[in-house]
Amino acid sequence: MKYDVVIIGSGPAGSVTARFAADGEAKVLVIERRAEVGVPILCGEGISRKIDEWKIIEGKRWIAGRMDGARIYSPDKTCVTLGAEQAGDETGYVVYRDIFDQELARNAIKAGATFMMNTQAIGLIKEGDKIKGVRAKRFDGELKIEADIVVGADGVESKIGQWAGIDTRLDPKDLETCAQYTLTNIDVKDAYCDFYLGKEIAPGGYVWVFPKGKNIANVGIGILASLSEAGRAKKLLDDFIAKDPRMKNSSPIRFLAGAVPVANPVETVRDNLILIGDAARHVDPITGGGLTHCLEGGKIAGEVIAKAVKAKNFSQGFLSEYETRWKEAFGQKIKRNYLVKELMLDMDDKTFNKLANALKDVKFEEISTHSLVKEVAKHLPISAKLNALIKYRKEIKEIKKK
């Protein structure tokens, strides 16, 4: 089997890359170890409405409900609101991730890509150091798929980078370990997504309640793996649900475990190789959101791959246009929010309460981590600001060293 591109993983990153590469006439194969695209769902399913502008996914079947805004609760339950009233329409959706992923896959197939399910990549094909494709397991057989470009879109558990010599292992302080119930018969009164912070509630992370329509919501938790113990995420989530009066008569229709990288992105381009999505650690380290980056990054990767195929140039130099462009699109944001994440880790519950108190009446002009971070910065205690500065300096030094 010989393709121009083989993409490992049929998540949003893989499917969007496939679609734009195929649009540019590349011969694309996507392999996926699971039996069904998007299943099981491993996601909170919240996404910003800015994806409307990109026109990468159309129709409405994937939308479970609107998101009108967000409420962030500090440990003493002081509430900071980022609402639609203050911010116009710029909010979002809660989606059905299985349908969402399948729509993206359908678009890729329409553009000409081939998908192969039940097919797990188990290693790279190499000639010396040169990457020539992947080896895969399909049921009991093994197959060799040759390709000029291998794309690692294989999620948080990515091995493709590792096999190519890029160190993608995560430090436990750069991983949120998660659990989530989809609860029905829950008393949600509006379309706001709620976030709960606190060292007791969710160390190094938060609890979320994302309504998916009337009386149904995703209720989940993420805690830092460095602050985790075996089964602690699930236990803390169960504690939260037991104490919340809205959830008294609720019952789950789904339970999932999850993992979200909250790290600095890795190197994403080598000769004949691209990494994308969670595999490239393209996740906002504050919110844990990765979907928008998969769409933005996937479009860029697909376009660059199509160019490479036309030019028959698969070198790191040629493919680095992808890295330059994703850095422009969202690389700076991830870097900045990584520093903010580190800073937040040093703050105690008292500081969170104070901050929430200072921000509780602020009218935010847009619903974004950026506007929130800007406001927070104004109210941070001097010690925290100093801390940030020191961390920032250290980071710069390390970058310079490299």
Place this chain on the structure above:
Amino acid sequence: MGKPKANVDKKKCLACGGCISVCPQDAISWIGNKAEVNPEKCISCAICIRTCPIGAISGEGY
């Protein structure tokens, strides 16, 4: 005697991939769409055990 190696209870594992991403030895892989530890590579550091959100990994004696 060395420390016991990590071991995934495949009946419990919900395949989130968290353990795979944090293992410093790259000792965990998907086998049949569940996480599985390669005992040859495992150095018994227990990072995966602490990471698993649902407690599906064990290794006595930690």
